[in-house]
Amino acid sequence: MTRSPLIERIAAAVGPALEPLGVQLWGIEFASAGSRMVVRIYIDAEDGVSIGACAKVSRSLGAVFDAEDVLPGAYVLEVSSPGLERRFFSAAQMAAYAGQQVDVRLHEPQDGRRHLRGILSGVEGEDILIDEAGKVTRVAFDRLKGAHLVHEFPDTGIKAS
CATH class of the missing domain: 3.30.300.70 (RimP-like superfamily, N-terminal)
Structure with a gap:
């Protein structure tokens, strides 16, 4: 971006x-x-x-x-404020959220895909690494249309009725 x-x-x-x-x-x-x-x-x-x-x-x-x-x-x-599902405006912002789930949209397909959702496994320079069930994809930040954190609410054990 x-x-x-x-x-x-x-x-x-x-x-x-x-x-x-x-x-x-x-x-x-x-x-x-x-x-x-x-x-x-x-x-x-x-x-x-x-x-x-x-x-x-x-x-x-x-x-x-x-x-x-x-x-x-x-x-x-x-x-x-950026909120719980904060949008990222730079790769550097994402580094602090390694280990958390992110949703990434690309301008152009990479490996036939425009949408990635997985764990941010790291940031290397201007590249982000997304782990989707053990398959890690490297994406240059400038190829992103958008990226945001996916907030996961803790399991309280309470069941909805």
Whole structure:
């Protein structure tokens, strides 16, 4: 997944603004809402991200975006935590989640497949290693359309009725 020049420009403006707020930039993505662009900023912190932190970051970034004219035209700014099934924006982010289940989608098929789901067995440089029932597949991160963690709820032993 390569980063566009617009994402690079936003990241350069966002990074310094987040530091004093005690959070780090996790990722940036775009969507659309009618004629407006939606800019989603994902933030993370060692002790988690609260709704209050998201609101504070949103106010701060709105001022930064307006002052530095980072985005052309009308936009909607959304600030969120990456959540339990966090999307990954770099191979380096994935390294901390080795041993956990991930879901990976590819732009183009590799070995006839565009979808992999298995245990992240490691990260080597910009390559990720996915173990699907003992078969390990190496994928270059820039070939990914998307990748996210698959949260597994612990078995409490309680049966649904």
